[in-house]
Amino acid sequence: MAAAKLVLAMLVVAVGVAAGEGGGKLRQGYYEQSCPRAEQIVKHYVERHVPHAPSVAATLIRTHFHDCFVRGCDASVLLNATTGGGEAEKDATPNLTLRGFAFLDRVKALVEQECPGVVSCADILALASRDAVGVIGGPFWRVPTGRRDGRVSIKQEALDQIPAPTMNFTDLLTSFRAKGLDVADLVWLSGAHTIGISHCNSFTERLYNFTGRGGPGDADPSLDAEYAANLRRTKCTTPTDNTTIVEMDPGSFLTFDTSYYRGLLKRRGLFQSDAALITDTAARADVESVAKGPSEVFFQVFARSMVRMGMIEVKTGGEGEIRRHCAVVNS
Numbered sequence: 219m220a221a222a223k224l225v226l227a228m229l230v231v232a233v234g235v236a237a238g239e240g241g242g243k244l245r246q247g248y249y250e251q252s253c254p255r256a257e258q259i260v261k262h263y264v265e266r267h268v269p270h271a272p273s274v275a276a277t278l279i280r281t282h283f284h285d286c287f288v289r290g291c292d293a294s295v296l297l298n299a300t301t302g303g304g305e306a307e308k309d310a311t312p313n314l315t316l317r318g319f320a321f322l323d324r325v326k327a328l329v330e331q332e333c334p335g336v337v338s339c340a341d342i343l344a345l346a347s348r349d350a351v352g353v354i355g356g357p358f359w360r361v362p363t364g365r366r367d368g369r370v371s372i373k374q375e376a377l378d379q380i381p382a383p384t385m386n387f388t389d390l391l392t393s394f395r396a397k398g399l400d401v402a403d404l405v406w407l408s409g410a411h412t413i414g415i416s417h418c419n420s421f422t423e424r425l426y427n428f429t430g431r432g433g434p435g436d437a438d439p440s441l442d443a444e445y446a447a448n449l450r451r452t453k454c455t456t457p458t459d460n461t462t463i464v465e466m467d468p469g470s471f472l473t474f475d476t477s478y479y480r481g482l483l484k485r486r487g488l489f490q491s492d493a494a495l496i497t498d499t500a501a502r503a504d505v506e507s508v509a510k511g512p513s514e515v516f517f518q519v520f521a522r523s524m525v526r527m528g529m530i531e532v533k534t535g536g537e538g539e540i541r542r543h544c545a546v547v548n549s
């Protein structure tokens with residue numbers, strides 16, 4: 219059993235993807251000459267720290283996702299608000315992600331020590347996300363690198379472009395398609411919820427006030443009634459609870475596996491955006507195929523979709539810059 223797990227953890231996924239325009243300029247091992255130890259430094263830091271703080275893994279993936287969906291994967295999500303008062307994407311992200319920013323700042327500092335001004339924050343975020351998945355039992359894959367960092371970050375764009383947990387399938391797919399991703403990417407990237415956690419207030423209306431009528435019985439009918447009752451009783455005991463944390467894949471939220479998909483089929487997806495995945499025929503077929511199969515199948519498709527996501531509207535060549543500190547643009 220332990221040996222089998224080790225093999226899975228070390229599985230190197232061969233990822234073949236049709237690269238998008240900017241994505242085509244990324245390549246594996248981009249820093250081989252300019253900073254040969256860059257990937258290793260990121261990996262070692264993640265391996266040393268994520269086992270003690272596994273929730274950081276979910277945070278890193280979510281941060282990478284948020285980054286790519288707004289202005290492309292250019293680390294704009296890591297920028298602090300400007301002193302001029304303009305709020306940044308960061309100001310639109312839930313507090314749960316704050317820890318990830320400090321983590322990435324520390325990784326960046328180590329990489330800067332080794333090779334100043336060479337490795338972008340956008341690449342560090344992509345690499346750290348990959349390594350964090352590996353540390354908690356998921357796949358390892360090769361991350362194409364060579365992204366450059368953006369110089370602009372605007373809160374409203376994050377509010378407008380990041381798919382909301384309340385979205386139905388149509389709206390989710392529209393949002394993914396706008397970034398060049400498809401139904402399969404939506405299903406596989408949602409699989410990151412296997413290690414997700416959420417505050418009650420992100421889904422509380424599904425428990426208490428789905429139609430706006432409120433009162434007993436106004437729960438989302440697409441959520442398993444027994445599960446909803448259990449959440450009301452033991453976790454989100456009031457409609458206004460905004461502090462209690464709920465695991466998105468209960469019992470297995472620290473392990474990167476396929477039980478999230480089995481939960482969906484039992485109608486126990488926590489967000490409407492999770493429940494939405496089984497409302498579409500094609501998406502549901504994908505969910506069923508990985509829920510039953512061995513983890514390797516999910517690992518391969520997840521890795522492939524992560525690579526595709528990591529290529530969204532990337533900046534390369536002379537675009538953007540290599541930020542010195544991930545929270546501020548170079549002066």
Ligand SMILES: *[C@@H]1O[C@H](CO)[C@@H](O)[C@H](O)[C@H]1NC(C)=O
Pocket residue numbers: 298543545546
């Ligand atoms: C960015 O903002 C955070 C939180 O407000 C702060 O702790 C950090 O020092 C800032 N970083 C820089 C480089 O200004």
Ligand SMILES: *[C@@H]1O[C@H](CO)[C@@H](O)[C@H](O)[C@H]1NC(C)=O
Pocket residue numbers: 313460461
């Ligand atoms: C969320 O972050 C804001 C600003 O950093 C802070 O004022 C607030 O107390 C935080 N809330 C929670 C629940 O941590």
Ligand SMILES: *[C@@H]1O[C@H](CO)[C@@H](O)[C@H](O)[C@H]1NC(C)=O
Pocket residue numbers: 386387388389
């Ligand atoms: C999805 O939600 C949008 C509102 O955000 C609504 O206009 C649309 O009708 C919904 N689609 C389906 C199929 O329910």
Ligand SMILES: *[C@@H]1O[C@H](CO)[C@@H](O)[C@H](O)[C@H]1NC(C)=O
Pocket residue numbers: 427429430431432433457
């Ligand atoms: C239920 O939702 C409606 C509409 O969204 C809102 O007006 C009402 O205050 C909510 N009721 C409760 C108890 O939260």
Ligand SMILES: *[C@@H]1O[C@H](CO)[C@@H](O)[C@H](O)[C@H]1NC(C)=O
Pocket residue numbers: 458460
């Ligand atoms: C949580 O709810 C309390 C009471 O409704 C409110 O005072 C507080 O600002 C809320 N915190 C966040 C982070 O939304």
